[in-house]
Amino acid sequence: EVQLVQSGAEVKKPGESLRISCMASGYRFTSYWINWVRQVPGKGLEWMGKIDPSDSSTSYSPSLQGHVTISADKSISSAYLQWSNMQASDTAVYFCARRGNPLDYWGQGTLVTVSS
């Protein structure tokens, strides 16, 4: 059974850094891209970017490039989303999702709250 299990909720202050994770199981991790999708509470879905776990090549949404970093560690079948300077506007639920078009399996989501 394909599963994507994400790390737990986080509360951060503006300016702090953070890395959240997505651990995959039930399939060959290097065979499919992992995407990150953001959802501000009460709003719609926004694609942030993706990584090919086989070679760690990445593609980012033009509106977000430079603000976040997507990485992966294929030895432990995990992908990561990282910020170095969080802002209040980063408050959202973050989902990882497998593949591309379509996004066929999703993680349960990680709520990130940024507040002073």
Add this chain to the structure above:
Amino acid sequence: QSVLTQPPSVSAAPGQKVTISCSGSSSNIGNNFVSWYQQLPGTAPKLLIHANDKRPSGIPDRFSGSKSGTSATLGIDGLQTGDEADYYCGTWDSSLNAAVFGGGTKLTVL
């Protein structure tokens, strides 16, 4: 402002059929497959339809998809109260080089 346009809400009675539209352009829907996702309250999105009209294993045939030109439609037949959710269309945009979604449609089963 989402790249793909969906109605904010639709409603229908149990047992009835409802359709949800998704409008885009030649750089997204017009030249790429469309997917549809269901997001029940407080949960992650779930793939309902891929490649315009294909249902993944386990998705009932009450759910259907179609595409024509730069628009796509999700149909849900035999509505149940458990279908109340937000529904999103999604595809790839070849100009933006990014995945794009509609703004979401909230389905209410009256």
